[in-house]
Amino acid sequence: MSIVLRAPATPVAPELLLRPWCDGDADALLAAYRDPVLLSWTRHPVTTRSEARAFLRRSRQGWAADRRFSFAVLEPTPEGERLVAHVVLKEVAPGRPDAEVGYWTAAPARGRGVAPRAVDAVSAWAFSRFAAGGLTRLELLHQVDNPASCRVAEKSGYVFEEVLPARPPFPRDGHRHVRRRD
Template sequence: MPFLTQPVLPAGTLSRTPQPVLPTRDGLVLRPWRDDDAPAVHAAFQDPLIHQWHIRAADSVEEVAGWIEEWRAAWSEEHGAQWAVTDAGTDVPLGRVALRDVRLGDGVAEIAYWTTAAARGRGVAARATSALAHWAFEEIGFHRLELTHAVANRASCRVAAKAGFELEGTKRSALLHPDGWHDMHLHARVRDGRRPAR
């Protein structure tokens, strides 16, 4: 049975070229993860706030090295794309920004992020998210980007708003964290800039 619409983005849209480096022009660079980033990621995941709002722990640098291999493979497999958010002057990792659950045919992906404790309060997550969204819409042609976070994570809600992601609603009891089930806010941006109906 044929489809009545064409894919928004064809297979190969991401994998036909190497994962790009994305400068934000405001002091940050989004670059692919490297093997030598594993100690920095491991250190970031020892932070209590990472434990509070994420569902994954990092027990060793070797474990994180495996994650980085998976992150790099996700680009060629076109189901995700992960960038290290680094200081443009020092190349020190300040966090991560990613496209998850990529559905090229629908032109949809979810943005996710975290920052190191030392980078918080500097707008790193919002700036990186804005830069990634610009690239995804203008360079690649995604139609819709979603962003979810625990309702109780007010800092993440501020990041979403600063990056232009409108709050669309609440997904009740949608994600299990170490302290129990959390309601999740759903934010989104669409390429043509249309705001949700009120």
């Protein structure tokens, strides 16, 4: 994939590079999922090499189908780059006015503004790329007991819209945040 997005540097944080996942990301993906906090919030944990290969395969398939776009979010380090987050745009379809954005942040990157900048970059890209197909609204959903996700939504331009009742596979009520195309 040749798509590369950038989230600009801030006075206290370096620029972020967002790109499609590649096979070489398996070890970083597995390392991120060793975090018990990430495991507690995800429906599809990646804890084995086989699960990492399946995650990466699904990511490629989503891009190929032009319906689901998963980005590895990388931060520069003196040694190269390290994985700090994941952002996904899902449920994109021509003529459909809405889609969903999801994300997670690796433990060492939490609280540093990584997730809002990465979500903002993918959201802006989505509106730009799919405006001609009718995309006018993005949703970000999370469980009510995840206040950090509320802060990420707000910082990345998503406005709280409503509480959603719990429904499988989600055990708790959730929040729907919405960002509209300008």
